[in-house]
Amino acid sequence: MLELRKDIFADERDDNLKEIGKGTQRQDMLGHVTGTSTYFDDHKLQGMQHLKVLRSPYAHARLRRIDTMEAERSPGVRRIIRGADVPRNLNTLLSLINFGKDDEPSLAVDKVRYKGEPVVAVVAESPREAYEAMAKVRVDYDPLPAVFDVEEALKPGAPVVNETYPKNTFTYHDVYDHQKLRFGDVERGFAEADHVLEQRYQMSPIEHAPTETNGSIAAPDTNGRYVVYTSTQALFFSLDTCAKILDVPSNTFHFIGGTVGGGFGGKVDTLTEPLAILGAMLTGRPVRYQLGREEEMQFGSPRGAERIYIKDGVMRDGRIVARKIHAYFDSGAYTRLSSYAVVKCVAHLPGPYTIPNVHGDVYCVFTNRTPATAMRGFGVTAMDFALECQMDKLAHLVGTDPMEFRILNAYRDGDMKAHQREAKNTALIECVQVAAEKAKWPLREEVKRMSSRKDGGGSRATISPTPIEPVPQRAAVSQQRTTYDRAAPATTQQPPPPTPAPPPPTRPPAPSPSHGATRFSSVFGTRRR
């Protein structure tokens, strides 16, 4: 344990941290009610220029020609920025943790892959002059067939959305076109079940619609550095992403943020900072790039759509004996964070229930839709919607009360989870009991007496025999490594893991204890070049 020299600050603060149950004022509340909280757009800088982006009107098209001659001569224009001006015009957000291949340009060069994709940026003295110049940019497109449905995108002959992933699926562990979970034998479970229920669920994309749109202001600072005021939810993540795209050391930037006008996950994608900084680099002036509301809706990434198939085997007494899940995450045209959402989703299967046979296949699929991103529990929320609808239907099917049905199947301490980890500190039974009580929902006495701490483990802790599946050939090239990648860990001083690591297909993904945005700050905050 770290010993803090509390004696030094003894007169400044007592260590009474018993805050639960007491009202405590937020530190930023006075600023909010007086209008003095400073959002990124509340900075007015001398000589500030305005950046606007010409976007693709097509969901999928080849770029034949971009003509900016007339736009460059338009009044007030300082600079037209094209893909070739971006130092490293290909990136994937999670490359900062070596997860996935660079697949997304800052400005499109050969193809546009979704409606709203950035093609050309204009920096001008006023927003109006930027818009007027933008109207003079001529772009010739060859429209291509587009695909908007996850299952259509997986069919042979479907249009290739993103050439980095020619099968329209993200590649896991260099080999797999989806993320798997295998525990026991679901087919045997279905054969033994009294009832089998298969259902299809679909969740639409959801726009975060923060009241403040995404944006940033970048300004040249002394010593060749740039100060960046930004609406980002993930300051260090955005800073490192900009350092990679602009190919400069991350200490080139001084990012100032923290006061965010609503984010909910929609402000982790570093949508505006790279071009704002590049504009400041190319013009030597402060540059402001703020999305309009229509851009926020069309180009700002949503929570991705998900299609989920669940097949369950259930006994007459209410026990679920097998659960098989196929799910397709619509990542849109680029990966962003959907690859990670899939990992999180599989780590969540089969929901908080003890089921002896579980089979999960979850795909991260590319379509010609706006790239999806983080939003409040992404990867888990839609799956929970499907699972809990399914639980209600199963309860109805076997004629059991839906609350009791959940209590009956809930994890208990000592049970074996489908990821081959022992369930600990479980509390679903207690949660359902309290919810029932608050809703004045009658539960039978024996169900009220059930507990997460009783009757777990034993036969519920066994791992049923799991059929071995053939492992596909490692045909894909290994995940690309770039100069940005961290060097391989030193072989010395590295103690061997306590248990031998299982092969990739069955490796349980680490469950994520905190929600996405918090986790990104902590994971990426330490990343330095």
Added chain:
Amino acid sequence: MTKTPLQFRHNGRDVAVFVDGGVNLLVALRELIGDMTPKFGCGQGGCGACSVLIDGELHLSCLTLAETANGRAVETLDGMKDGPNLHPLQRAFMEQFAAQCGYCTPGMLMAAKALLDRNPSPTRAEVIEAISGNICRCTGYEPIINAVLAAATSGRARA
């Protein structure tokens, strides 16, 4: 570009600026006067983040041509405090946890002030109606409604 002179009262003080044709009051306030309290949310009258009072009446500054404010009195959140003393609405918003990210708060407070200035004892339904043009995406509307009702009560108690 031809500039048009524009003079109006801003939170009780006379101000004068030159505006380009077509500039809206939100841009004039933020970029020319330097009052950053009205916020840009949509630029199309959909969210209420830019709400201000013109001659005591609630307006969306993003849809108000700056020139139409000439000779009139414009009030923003910047003028709500009385010196160091918070307005009862501001105190109530603090106490009732009626702000989270704070971005809709300036517009929300102006909408609430427009209501209480003309109706010091609103019903809950009247409060809901009064803030119906203001979108909040994080706090939720309940604490905001409660804060406006609490401010109305404390205002009456003081009077």
